Amino acid sequence: MSEARAMTYGDYLSLEPILSAQHPISEQHDELLFIVIHQTKELWLKQILREIELSSELIRADSLIQVHKSLSRVSRIQAVMTLSWDVLATMTPSDYSSFRDVLGSSSGFQSWQFRTFEYRLGLKDGSHVRFQQEGSAAREALVAALRSPSLWDEANAALARAGFDLPLEALARDWSEPYRPHEKVEEAWAEVYREPERWWPLYQLAEKLVDIDDSLATWRHKHVVTVERIIGAKRGTGGTAGVAYLQSTIGKRAFPELWSLRTRI
Numbered sequence: 087m088s089e090a091r092a093m094t095y096g097d098y099l100s101l102e103p104i105l106s107a108q109h110p111i112s113e114q115h116d117e118l119l120f121i122v123i124h125q126t127k128e129l130w131l132k133q134i135l136r137e138i139e140l141s142s143e144l145i146r147a148d149s150l151i152q153v154h155k156s157l158s159r160v161s162r163i164q165a166v167m168t169l170s171w172d173v174l175a176t177m178t179p180s181d182y183s184s185f186r187d188v189l190g191s192s193s194g195f196q197s198w199q200f201r202t203f204e205y206r207l208g209l210k211d212g213s214h215v216r217f218q219q220e221g222s223a224a225r226e227a228l229v230a231a232l233r234s235p236s237l238w239d240e241a242n243a244a245l246a247r248a249g250f251d252l253p254l255e256a257l258a259r260d261w262s263e264p265y266r267p268h269e270k271v272e273e274a275w276a277e278v279y280r281e282p283e284r285w286w287p288l289y290q291l292a293e294k295l296v297d298i299d300d301s302l303a304t305w306r307h308k309h310v311v312t313v314e315r316i317i318g319a320k321r322g323t324g325g326t327a328g329v330a331y332l333q334s335t336i337g338k339r340a341f342p343e344l345w346s347l348r349t350r351i
């Protein structure tokens with residue numbers, strides 16, 4: 087009987103399949119960079135989705151101290167994703183236009199992990215489901231995220247369990263519908279911010295959620311600037327107006343009352 091081979095670095099990390107998974111279509115030097123940036127982003131999104139699953143479970147169990155670590159990790163990963171725009175921005179309009187046509191109508195718009203991230207935070211727009219192939223695992227995962235309570239729904243439920251008076255619309259709703267901000271939800275979180283020492287775990291949770299919304303807006307902003315730098319006002323391959331569309335997404339907030347309450351403090 088032969089002995090089991092010692093574990094190697096390459097085996098453990100599945101380097102063979104990973105490093106064989108870049109397939110530029112053109113002969114252009116920068117196409118590899120474009121692929122590597124996107125693959126890296128999808129790996130980070132995979133980790134982010136894992137952390138958000140864990141965070142949801144921890145909030146549901148009222149383990150608000152433990153959730154801090156996982157949510158901090160999410161916003162640090164977001165910071166890395168935002169920095170990677172500076173690597174991509176070394177690609178000029180001439181470089182990109184030399185291979186852009188090979189992309190056809192594919193686009194980041196079709197990233198199911200990005201949409202799942204938005205859904206898990208609380209940004210529910212069911213119209214994105216149709217971009218995933220019927221019967222695919224990606225579509226199933228996306229639909230499951232659409233139908234589950236988001237981080238914001240879980241945070242509001244935790245607030246209610248702590249004794250705050252929250253409206254039924256925020257606590258028992260059709261989770262797949264877009265979240266509608268509510269005056270009473272804002273007032274309850276404002277109470278938390280008025281007396282941080284008394285409500286420290288909820289206060290800390292709220293600030294971690296604001297970090298994530300903040301980092302997402304920063305990422306979106308760098309996306310728009312980088313896209314404008316590389317393709318100007320051209321239409322997107324995914325069929326949108328391009329920069330004008332991306333600009334319209336910067337104002338999205340997954341935790342709207344955590345932003346609006348600030349005017350009251």
Ligand code: HEM
Nearest residue numbers: 127193194195197200313316317322323324325326328335
């Ligand atoms: C040359 C580089 C890039 C250009 C010109 C570009 C352009 C665009 C445009 C125009 C859209 C709108 C949809 C469309 O009509 O196609 C879009 C969406 C998107 N892109 Fe990019 N993009 C670039 C790189 C990236 C990178 C590196 C990422 C990820 C790290 C990314 C992620 C996304 C995502 C997630 C969306 C959907 C955004 C939303 O609907 O809120 N893009 N991109």
Ligand SMILES: N[C@@H](CC(=O)c1ccccc1NC=O)C(=O)O
Nearest residue numbers: 189192193194195321322323324
């Ligand atoms: N929407 C981009 C194309 C693009 O960026 C893209 C294409 C294929 C795979 C990922 C992409 N990244 C983000 O949109 C464009 O209009 O040039």
